[in-house]
Amino acid sequence: MADHLHAGGAGVMPTDTLPALVAIPAHAKQIWTLKQRPAEKPLILMASTSEPLLALATVEVRNAARPLVEQHWPGALTLVVPLSNEPLACALVDCLNPGATTLGLRVPACAQARGLMECTGPLATTSANPSGEPPALNPDQASLYFPQVPLLGPLPWPQPGGQASTVLAWAGDGRWQTLRQGAVIP
DSSP states (O other): OHHHHHTTOOEEEOOSSSOEEEEOGGGTHHHHHHHTOOTTSOOEEEOSSSHHHHTTBOHHHHHHHHHHHHHHSSSSEEEEEEBOSSHHHHHHHHHHSTTOSEEEEEOOSOHHHHHHHHHHOSEEEEESSOTTSOOOOSHHHHHHHOTTSOBOSOSSOOOOOSSOOEEEEEEETTEEEEEEOOSOOO
8 A cells, every 4th residue: 555655556545534635745636637626726745643744833833723723633624824934845835836835734543544554654735636526535435436456454444434534724823714614623
């Protein structure tokens, strides 16, 4: 599974919310192609733990995000944050949200997904569905949408919640703005 991703392939993995189309960040462009997704719609960076994700954010946001992270990660909360100007952060935003300075970050509450990411490192992710179509709710639906993309991890997968993550964006001055209400009520 990890070898396939490290070799540049895409895959579909379970998460706590919906199955996710995933790739190593350096190979994320294929996700936009597979989904027929508009280039201006960013991808999310998921990791197995919070620390590598928080390390990408500016210090101010990192400190403001900690209470949310401690309460909701792992879980169905995506935080859209401005990234530091460290080289790794800049490279990741170029791969997942080209032309921007923010990135969506999440640690899923799916042990199987976190186990995969312990082997691969953080992954570029989005829901497993073509742009404009309903999200896949299980591996069979994901395979119908993307028959050429392997399912990662042994089946059966844990049952996902079926609702997308809540998305909060940093608004400055200690405030967060809700971009999408989802599974978590902050």
